[in-house]
Amino acid sequence: MSIHDETKEIQRKLDEANKTTVLVALFGxxxxxxxxxxxxIVGQKVAEVGVETDKTVELAWYEAKGLKFADLPGYGTERFPKDSYFQRFDMMQFDLFLCVTSGKFHQADTEFFQELKKRGKVCIFVANKHDELWEDEVPIEKLEQRKLKDIAKQVGQSVKVIFTSCKFNTGLDKLNEEISNNLEAAKRERWVRGAKAYSEKFLQEKRASCEKYVALAAAASALNGINPIPGADISVDISILLKLFKEIRSDYGLTESFLDELKNSSIPAVELLANNVVKYAVKEGLVLLLKRFIAQETIKSITKYIPFVGQAIAASIGYKITSNAGNSYLNDCHKLAEQILKHKLGV
Ligand SMILES: Nc1nc2c(ncn2[C@@H]2O[C@H](COP(=O)(O)OP(=O)(O)OP(=O)(O)O)[C@@H](O)[C@H]2O)c(=O)[nH]1
Ligand SMILES: [Mg+2]
Structure with missing residues (x-):
């Protein structure tokens, strides 16, 4: 492939990654x-809790980090009769559905699930408020079994159920895994990058997805070299890198206000990492970071992404510098996220 073709191909892949969104609908x-x-799931307060959503209007949309959620209005109500429901809300647009239950399972949810099944749509059952599952002298496993049986009986088949508690943050990692397992490749990458990590394992998966994104953006930046780096013999596209850094921060849930908090943390590692993440996020900091890699005599080459970005670009000095800078930034964000998980900060 010529460098010209590689450039076009990389830009196409980057555009695709940037515009991929995951559409999830919730009912219950x-x-x-x-x-x-x-x-x-998104690790941000986007939806109002504890107030009954106004179900007299259309469905409510919430969006963050390329993840779009639709809170569906009641199925088979006077306002939204069953026969016109699927057309009215275009159910086929959704990648998957979450059937959220707590307490008793309802007939309307069973009927809705049957309609989804007919159309070949994926539906994941979530039994929320696991923390409320309690009965004197009955072990929790038994109560869970009872719940599974109840749902299976209602829907007429045994189904996988994910138990979650939003109060104690349990089961959320399993739910994230289950959702990502049911998505096709590009959507899965987007999901893993955007969804909040509640386990070390998911955090590692997030890193792998972010690395692929770094490889692409770094290649596009090196190919589109329009900003000469002062004192060096290379040009890169700074705006692509700034956008990349912003995306990585966002994927790790490092919002501006959260970073402000972390910058003043009493935990030295957190304070240091948060300051780095903030420092390199602006143009001056980014140029400093690039210069650091230019100055290094031997730059680690990121060979594992050659099939992804192409031979010619992967071998270029510009790519080595942009990808090293991108991975260094990713590393800071990732380490900070590890500390956040370990110390249960900001949850
Ligand atoms: N104990 C406990 N309470 C929870 C849990 N999840 C949500 N709640 C509480 O349950 C209430 C309802 O939660 P929402 O998230 O607003 O429920 P919803 O399904 O969006 O409700 P509508 O919008 O009215 O359909 C709130 O007071 C929450 O704080 C949980 O896992 N455990
Ligand atoms: Mg609600």
Missing amino acids: QPGAGKSSLINK
Whole structure:
């Protein structure tokens, strides 16, 4: 492939990664915890909790980090009769559905699930408020079994159920895994990058997805070299790198206000990493970071992404510098996220 073709191909892949979104629809009885789950999944308060969503209007959309959630209005109500429901809300647009329950399973949810099944749509059952599952002298496993049986009986088949508690943040890692397992490749990358990590394992997967994104953006930046780096013999596209850094921060849930908090943390590692993440986020800091890699005599080459970005670009000095800078920034964000998980900060 010529360098010209490689350039076009990389730009295409980067554009695709940037515009990929995951569409998830939630349904379930009022108060089951749909809004709470949306907030927990993205790690931000996007949906109002504890207030009954106004179901007299269309569905409510919430979006963050390329993840789009639709809170569906009641199925088979006077306002939204069953026969016109699927057309009205274009159910086929969704990548998957979450059936959120707590307490007793309802007939309307069963019927909705059957309609989804007919259309070949993926539906994941979430039994939320696991923390409320309690009965004197009955072991939790038994209560879970009872719940599984109840749902299986209602829907007429045994189904996988994910138990979650938004109160204690349990089961959320399993839910994230289950969702990502049911998405096709590009959407899965987007999901893993955007969804909040509740386990070390998911955090590692997030890193792998971010690395691929770094490889692409670094290649595009090196190929589109329009900003000469002072004192060096290379040009890169700074705006692509700034956008990349912004995306990585966002994927790790490092919002500006959260970073402000972390910058003043009493934990030295957190304070240092947060300051780095903030420092390199602006143009001057980014140029400093690039210069650091230019100055190094031997630059580590990122060979594992050659099939992804192409031989010619991977061998170029510009790519080595942009990808090293990108991975260095990713590393700071990742280490900071590890500390956040370890110390349960900001949850
Ligand atoms: N104990 C406990 N309470 C929860 C949990 N998840 C949500 N809640 C609480 O349950 C109430 C309803 O939660 P929401 O997330 O607003 O429920 P919803 O399904 O969006 O409700 P509607 O918008 O009315 O359909 C709130 O008071 C939440 O704080 C949980 O896992 N455990
Ligand atoms: Mg709600």
